[in-house]
Amino acid sequence: MPIKILVAVKRVVDTNVKVRVKPDGSGVDLANVKMSMNPFCEIAVEEALRLREAGKASEVVVVSIGPAQAAETIRTGLAMGADRGVHVKAEGRIEPLAVAKLLKAVIDREAPGLVILGKQAIDDDLNQTGQMLAALLDWPQGTFASKVALGDADVDVTREVDGGLETVRLGLPAVVTTDLRLNEPRYASLPNIMKAKKKPIEEIDAQTLGIDLAPRHTVLKTAEPAARKGGVTLGSPAELVGKLKETGVLA
C-alpha cells in the first residue's frame, strides 16, 4: 500500500545572498533580501515526489512553520508537485526543539508513513530537527541520506558517513534527513505553478497546539567572518618558494 509522505520545508535567506551582520551584532539583516526554500528541503521534496511518481507513495504533504511568508515556501513545494500544504503559523525565532514538537503535533494528525526533512537549514546550520523529531516520535531515523529505497514495511537509507557510506534499514514509519547528493531537485514549471495556486494549504495557529515555543538559547553575538586577504600573482616557482619561506610556511 502506497504511503503518505510528509516533508518539512523551511524558508531561509537564499544561499547566494551575501548577508550582512546588523550593526548591533544581534543577527543578520534580512530586510529586502531574497528568501528561498532551504536547499536541503528542496532535496527532501524532490525525493518525496520521486517516490510518489514511482508509485510508492500516494500523497506528498509539505509542512512549514513560520510567519505568513512561509506560505510562499509551501507554495514552492506545491509548484514542484506536492499535493497539499500545512502552514503552522508562528512568529519569531523558533528553535529546533520547538519545531520538532510542532511537527510531531502535525504528524500525530496526519499519520504519514515517512517523514523527510533536510539534514540542516543553511541559515542556522543546526542539524538537530530531524533527530529530535525521531526521538519525540520514537521512530527510527536515517540521517544524511544519499539514497533512499522504500519497501513495503521498511526503508533502506544510504548515509554519507565519515570515510564512506553506510546503509541502514528502518522499519516504517521513519524519519529521513537528506544530504546534498541524494538528488537534483526539479525546476518549478509554469503549469505546475498555476496548478499549485489551487492546491489547499491548511493553516494552524502554533499557539493552539499547547507547545512552549519560547527560545531556550540566547544569541550573544553575531560577527562577520574575517575578510580574506587579496592574493598576489607571482612570476615563477622560485618566487613562490621564496614567498613561502618568507611567510614561514616552508622552512
Add this chain to the structure above:
Amino acid sequence: MVRNPPSAALVERFASIVGAANALTEPAAIEPYTLEHRGRYGGRTGLVLRPGSVAEVSAILATASETMTAIVPQSGNTGLVGGQVPDDSGSEVVLALDRMRTIRAVDAAGFTLTAEAGVILADIHAAAEAVDRLFPLSLGSEGSCRVGGNVSTNAGGTAVLSYGSMRDLVLGLEVVLADGRVWNGLSGLRKDNTGYDLKQLFIGGEGTLGVVTAATLKLFPRPKGLAVALVGVPSPEAALALFGAARERARQDLTGYELMPRIALDFVFRHIPGTRDPLASLHPWYVLVEVSSGRNQEDADATLEGLLGEGYEAGHVLDAAIARSLAEGHALWRIRHAISEAQKPEGGSIKHDVSVPVADVPAFLAEATAAVLALIPDARPVPFGHLGDGNIHFNISQPVGGDREAFLARWAQVNETVHAIVGRYRGSIAAEHGIGRAKRDLLPGVEGDVAMAMMRGIKAALDPKGVLNPGRVL
C-alpha cells in the same frame, strides 16, 4: 605609418616610460596579448606596454606619434572583431590597459562610479553592489572584459533592453589623444550641453580615435526582486508576441529577453559540464525572460508568472521553468551565456552579429535560415540573441562530420548572403561587436559616401598621423 618592427633604441625609449618590468618583450609573456578569443586574428608584436598611469599613456602616445609607431589599445582582449590584437607585420605595439585597475570614486548618492580603463567589468559590478547600487551592463565576458574595452566597443549585452548600451551608461571620459594630449572629460553631470558631446566619439571608437583611460559610469538602484524563467515557445513569432505582452506588463522592469533555438540548448547540455535541461519536454525555441522589481521579490514573481500565464493561455508559451532561488536563476542564465562556448566542440562556426527591426526578427530568421541552407544544405543554423533589441547572433555551425576548413572557407559567401537579407530589412551588419578588422571592408558598402566622409574627417582631426589602430574600422 612605419611598417617595420620598432628598433631596439625605440623599444628602449618606450620601455623607459613604463619601466622594464612593464614592457614585455619575451614571446611567452607577449602571447596572451596577441591571441584573441576566437583564434581568428592572431598577429605578432615584439612589444607590449603596460602603463600604470595616465601620464605614462600620454608619454607613450606622444612618442608613438613622433616616431610614427602604430599603437593597438587593448583592455580585456575579449573583443570579437580583431581590433585589439596586432596584425602580422610585427610593427604594431600593443598598449595594454590591464594595470590601470583603480576605481577612483564611488558616489552612491549621485549614482556614479569612476573607474580606470583596466578595471574588470565584474569588479565594477561588485563595487556598485557594495554600496547597494547596480551597474547594469551584462556580458558573457564580464569576468575578463574591462571598462576601456566596454567603452571603446559601446558594449551591449543582455540588459540593453532596459538600461541601454554603454553609450547610455557613460557620463564622462578621460581620454589620451594620439599626440599625447590628455582630455579630462570625467564629468558626472546628467545634463551638459556645452558644445559637442565629445565623449560619444570615443564610445564605440574601437581604439581608433584615442585611448580611454577612465570613465564615469551611471549607477542604478539595485532591484529588490529578480525573477528568471526559461520558456519553451513554438516559434519566433510566438516569442515576439510574448515579448510585446511582457513589455506591456513589466515595462522598464523587463530586464532580459533572449531568444534561443533548441539546437543551442542541445549543444550546451552536451558540452558544458553542470548544465541540464530545466524543462521536462523538448521545444523548438526558447526565451530566457528576466523581470526585475524595485519593490520586492513577490512583485517580480507575480509579474513574471502573470505574463507567462497569459502567454500560456494564448498559446505563445508551451512550458516554462521558473527559478526558485538565485542559484537556479544563475543556472538558467548560464545556459544562454554558454552558447558560443558550446558551439566550439561542434566544429567551425560562421558568425554574424546583426540587427533588424524587432518586429522583423521572425521573418528575417526564416529568410536567412532558408538562404543559408540553400547554400550549404547540412549546415546547422544556431541563431540566438537579444530579441528585445532585434539583435541576433546568426551563427551557423558546420555540418556534422563535415570538413571544418572547407566550411569556414565559405565565410565570405555566407556573410554576403545573410548581410544582403539584413540590408533589405534596413538592419545593421555590426549590431554590437563593432567593425574592427573583421568588417572593415564591408563598411563602405553599407555606409553611404556622406557617412564615410564624415568618419574619415573625424579620424583625420583626432589622429592625423593614423597611429591609433590603423586598419581597424576605416
